[in-house]
Amino acid sequence: MPQDYSYFPGCSLRGTGVAYDESVRALFALLDLKLHELPDWNCCGATSYMSIDEGSAFVLSARNLSLAGQAKHGDLVTPCSACFLVLKKTQDYVEHYPAIATKVQQGLQAEGLPPLNGVRVRHPLEILYNDVGLDRIKQASVRPWRGAPLACYYGCQLVRPYCDSDEQQTPTHMEEVLKAAGIPTVEYALKTKCCGGSLTGTIPAVGQRLNYIILKEAIRKGAGAIVTVCPLCQYNLDAYQADIRKSTGEAIDIPVLYFSQVLGWAMGADPKALGMQRSIAGKKTIKQWFAASEREEKAHV
Amino acid sequence: MSEEIRTGVYTCHCGSNIAATVDVKAVAEYAAKLPNVVVSRDYKYMCSDPGQDLIKQDIREHKLNRIVVASCSPHLHEHTFRTALAKGGLNEFFFQMVNIREQDSWVHADKPAATAKAIDLIRAAVCRVALQKPLTKGSIPIHPSVLVVGGGIAGIHAALTLANAGKKVYLVEREPTIGGHMAKFDKTFPTLDCAACILTPKMSSVRAHPNITLWSYSEVTQVDGYVGNFKVTVTRKPRYIMEDLCAGCLECIEACVYKDGKFVDDFNMGLSKRKPIYIPFPQAIPQVPVIDPETCIDFKTGKCKKSCVEACGERHAINLKMKETTEIIDVGTIILSTGFQVFDAHRSPEFGYGIYPNVYTALEIERLVNASGPTSGEVVLRDGKRPKSVAIIHCVGSRDEKTNRWCSRVCCMYSLKLAHLLKEHTDAEIFNFYIDIRTPGKGFEEFYQKLRNEGVHFIRGKVAEVTDWAFDPSEEGKLVIRVEDTLLGFARRIPVDMVVLATGLEPHADAQEVRRRFNLTCSSEGFFLERHPKLAPVSTFTDGVFLAGACQSPKDIPDTVAQAGAAAAEALALIDAGHVEIEPNTAFVLEEDCSGCRTCIPMCPFSAITFSEETKLASINQALCKGCGTCVASCPSGSIVQNLYDDEEIFAEIEGVLSNA
Numbered sequence: 001m002p003q004d005y006s007y008f009p010g011c012s013l014r015g016t017g018v019a020y021d022e023s024v025r026a027l028f029a030l031l032d033l034k035l036h037e038l039p040d041w042n043c044c045g046a047t048s049y050m051s052i053d054e055g056s057a058f059v060l061s062a063r064n065l066s067l068a069g070q071a072k073h074g075d076l077v078t079p080c081s082a083c084f085l086v087l088k089k090t091q092d093y094v095e096h097y098p099a100i101a102t103k104v105q106q107g108l109q110a111e112g113l114p115p116l117n118g119v120r121v122r123h124p125l126e127i128l129y130n131d132v133g134l135d136r137i138k139q140a141s142v143r144p145w146r147g148a149p150l151a152c153y154y155g156c157q158l159v160r161p162y163c164d165s166d167e168q169q170t171p172t173h174m175e176e177v178l179k180a181a182g183i184p185t186v187e188y189a190l191k192t193k194c195c196g197g198s199l200t201g202t203i204p205a206v207g208q209r210l211n212y213i214i215l216k217e218a219i220r221k222g223a224g225a226i227v228t229v230c231p232l233c234q235y236n237l238d239a240y241q242a243d244i245r246k247s248t249g250e251a252i253d254i255p256v257l258y259f260s261q262v263l264g265w266a267m268g269a270d271p272k273a274l275g276m277q278r279s280i281a282g283k284k285t286i287k288q289w290f291a292a293s294e295r296e297e298k299a300h301v
Numbered sequence: 302m303s304e305e306i307r308t309g310v311y312t313c314h315c316g317s318n319i320a321a322t323v324d325v326k327a328v329a330e331y332a333a334k335l336p337n338v339v340v341s342r343d344y345k346y347m348c349s350d351p352g353q354d355l356i357k358q359d360i361r362e363h364k365l366n367r368i369v370v371a372s373c374s375p376h377l378h379e380h381t382f383r384t385a386l387a388k389g390g391l392n393e394f395f396f397q398m399v400n401i402r403e404q405d406s407w408v409h410a411d412k413p414a415a416t417a418k419a420i421d422l423i424r425a426a427v428c429r430v431a432l433q434k435p436l437t438k439g440s441i442p443i444h445p446s447v448l449v450v451g452g453g454i455a456g457i458h459a460a461l462t463l464a465n466a467g468k469k470v471y472l473v474e475r476e477p478t479i480g481g482h483m484a485k486f487d488k489t490f491p492t493l494d495c496a497a498c499i500l501t502p503k504m505s506s507v508r509a510h511p512n513i514t515l516w517s518y519s520e521v522t523q524v525d526g527y528v529g530n531f532k533v534t535v536t537r538k539p540r541y542i543m544e545d546l547c548a549g550c551l552e553c554i555e556a557c558v559y560k561d562g563k564f565v566d567d568f569n570m571g572l573s574k575r576k577p578i579y580i581p582f583p584q585a586i587p588q589v590p591v592i593d594p595e596t597c598i599d600f601k602t603g604k605c606k607k608s609c610v611e612a613c614g615e616r617h618a619i620n621l622k623m624k625e626t627t628e629i630i631d632v633g634t635i636i637l638s639t640g641f642q643v644f645d646a647h648r649s650p651e652f653g654y655g656i657y658p659n660v661y662t663a664l665e666i667e668r669l670v671n672a673s674g675p676t677s678g679e680v681v682l683r684d685g686k687r688p689k690s691v692a693i694i695h696c697v698g699s700r701d702e703k704t705n706r707w708c709s710r711v712c713c714m715y716s717l718k719l720a721h722l723l724k725e726h727t728d729a730e731i732f733n734f735y736i737d738i739r740t741p742g743k744g745f746e747e748f749y750q751k752l753r754n755e756g757v758h759f760i761r762g763k764v765a766e767v768t769d770w771a772f773d774p775s776e777e778g779k780l781v782i783r784v785e786d787t788l789l790g791f792a793r794r795i796p797v798d799m800v801v802l803a804t805g806l807e808p809h810a811d812a813q814e815v816r817r818r819f820n821l822t823c824s825s826e827g828f829f830l831e832r833h834p835k836l837a838p839v840s841t842f843t844d845g846v847f848l849a850g851a852c853q854s855p856k857d858i859p860d861t862v863a864q865a866g867a868a869a870a871e872a873l874a875l876i877d878a879g880h881v882e883i884e885p886n887t888a889f890v891l892e893e894d895c896s897g898c899r900t901c902i903p904m905c906p907f908s909a910i911t912f913s914e915e916t917k918l919a920s921i922n923q924a925l926c927k928g929c930g931t932c933v934a935s936c937p938s939g940s941i942v943q944n945l946y947d948d949e950e951i952f953a954e955i956e957g958v959l960s961n962a
């Protein structure tokens with residue numbers, strides 16, 4: 001019996017984070033978890049909207065929650081950390097601030113939508129950890145890892161302030177899940193530090209310095225790649241490496257992947273189905289992994 | 302019989318404590334119109350002498366026979382006003398107190414609503430007081446022996462004070478030795494005298510004192526009775542070495558089949574290893590080793606050659622079949638000096654404790670700088686190297702919204718002391734990271750000045766994190782302190798070799814269990830609550846039970862010893878009075894109504910009810926009854942009545958509070 005979830009991809013997974021969408025769908029299918037994309041979903045109300053017009057942002061966000069309540073496919077899964085945070089924040093604020101609750105209620109009524117019913121908002125990593133469990137991940141992982149150990153990078157929005165089952169400052173679910181899949185990881189002290197967020201667009205010098213700190217420390221720790229849970233983190237760390245090489249003169253070139261890509265790979269999925277060809281940095285490293293595995297798999301046959 | 306009820310009602314302003322939130326004039330005017338009320342006044346301070354005189358005078362002039370005072374908690378002034386009634390010639394139980402401060406003005410902001418609440422409560426009291434009956438207090442003798450629970454410096458000082466005054470003292474300590482946290486310290490602030498040098502003579506005195514019975518490795522497991530007559534059960538854990546036979550030669554430890562220590566040594570905070578048979582530290586009292594059955598081969602497999610028993614020889618002090626025993630003692634008063642536990646630094650992972658080996662807690666450093674510690678006073682990192690730079694992070698688990706919000710009071714000063722000692726031992730560069738430096742004790746500020754003159758750095762800022770994330774070669778292999786220096790106004794990265802966490806003080810993990818056992822209350826953070834923060838700082842809400850030391854709140858050694866002396870004095874005052882008055886709020890059986898069903902007997906938590914086979918009736922022992930009311934509520938025929946709480950009084954009170962006109 002497959003487990004059912006409502007699925008909210010959010011805008012990033014239709015743009016810069018297509019590989020995240022592809023890999024989460026592939027990974028969930030491998031684990032017999034069924035994702036039902038929310039019909040007619042809209043903007044989650046994330047950072048930029050929230051900073052300019054909080055009231056409308058809550059209403060937008062609540063519309064998605066209301067749709068999920070109506071859809072009755074169970075918990076609402078969203079891979080994007082920003083979507084996860086905003087949807088959680090909307091539930092929290094509606095519960096605790098009557099003025100916001102009223103505004104949201106009016107917005108939903110105008111749309112003819114039912115009030116919020118407390119649908120549970122969840123991240124795929126937490127689902128892997130709690131619903132699937134480390135044992136099943138271990139069983140499902142068929143492809144041995146031949147690359148260097150990985151640096152698990154969580155960023156901020158997934159763990160702060162709405163952290164359901166992991167530690168806010170020193171989360172470990174990603175490491176545990178990768179370890180179960182036979183993938184080694186490095187001790188990585190910067191795992192919840194700032195990736196630069198939208199500063200890469202607004203004050204690039206500051207944003208890129210923050211990217212640089214994270215990349216450099218991962219390389220120093222001997223990581224073969226950085227693994228992320230957030231499309232903005234992934235984009236920031238992946239897309240600016242050429243600029244950083246230019247500004248620092250340092251040979252920085254490291255793949256930045258989604259945890260779902262790495263796990264999907266371990267569970268035997270085709271790299272194309274996981275969107276791994278879409279990475280910008282560290283192409284050479286990724287190609288070497290493919291080649292090594294292919295050789296091995298052919299030898300087996 | 303039908304005497305006319307003439308009630309006086311007095312509403313207190315308590316300065317502005319009540320008057321700012323309750324319209325006391327309106328309350329007094331309202332009360333004046335209530336049935337039976339002859340006099341209703343409001344007054345600035347009812348507890349003052351003129352306030353009490355007002356009551357006495359009105360009793361005489363207006364022939365009052367019932368008094369209601371609306372003021373603070375009965376805990377504070379019920380006794381005051383009852384005494385005023387008695388002096389005015391009225392039975393002191395024709396009195397009812399209404400709490401319109403703690404239960405009204407202090408907890409509400411809306412003045413009309415708070416005023417309405419005060420009126421409701423006073424109306425209830427006026428209805429009730431009319432039905433109250435004259436009662437007399439009983440008197441019981443006080444047992445002259447004292448129980449002191451916890452053998453740290455507080456318990457030691459209290460026990461010695463009482464024993465020197467000729468009282469019999471039982472000192473119960475759960476660890477194998479007395480001495481508490483102080484025994485682990487190296488030097489004490491601000492005088493830098495050696496902790497062991499001032500503590501161990503007192504520990505020896507405890508051992509030698511003819512009036513002190515010391516039960517170490519023991520715990521109080523049950524407390525029955527009441528002030529003057531407590532019956533206490535002490536459970537003595539088996540240490541497998543008989544105290545009366547052991548000479549303290551320690552040859553058994555030498556002879557153990559383990560040639561070297563192999564198990565975590567708690568006394569040295571895990572920085573060294575001990576054998577399964579061990580003594581916590583050389584000056585331990587009692588000077589008797591203990592065997593840990595968890596690690597002893599004989600307990601685990603039964604296949605040890607028992608070289609310890611052999612080494613003990615003719616003394617036969619080792620008894621591997623020793624069982625847990627219990628002692629039941631009678632004492633009149635109890636002093637609780639159970640101390641504190643140190644904040645677990647794992648709870649603040651941003652400081653890297655348990656992640657980076659060279660992050661230490663302050664208590665570990667106390668052992669490291671101590672000449673009798675695991676390194677004989679040599680300060681070295683886990684890899685054996687001497688640190689060239691040390692960061693001391695203040696307020697770990699103190700003044701922190703995420704963990705403990707209170708100031709632990711001792712950390713600033715012990716951090717300064719450790720800074721001095723670390724500098725003395727290693728000549729390292731020392732950085733203190735602080736939020737505020739708090740040095741309000743005698744000689745404390747001067748000590749802070751001395752440290753600044755010694756060249757110790759002080760950086761004001763709450764540390765964001767300790768990390769091994771290196772950004773340039775100077776940081777490679779170091780621990781980097783990331784902090785906003787709030788005096789310079791920018792973020793800094795300071796690489797160091799060693800990090801010391803100034804962990805705070807918190808209540809013991811089992812403080813709630815102990816609280817229940819001794820019938821105490823706790824403040825919101827979980828420390829035992831004193832009866833009054835200023836005027837009864839060592840008393841508790843349970844008569845005859847006193848507090849000393851850090852179980853009441855974090856405090857340093859001077860304050861702890863002062864409080865222990867005060868607790869001993871309070872116990873002495875009770876003992877020397879010889880007897881104590883008891884409330885007449887006991888329950889009794891109305892024999893003509895009792896059906897002898899025995900429902901009440903198992904309900905009584907004090908075993909005060911017996912059943913007479915002769916009369917087939919239940920009867921309540923007035924000396925054992927504590928007035929809890931459980932039997933009253935359980936009696937199916939309503940034939941148990943409790944003084945001060947009989948049904949008609951309670952119903953009148955309920956009717957009063959609900960009859961809002």
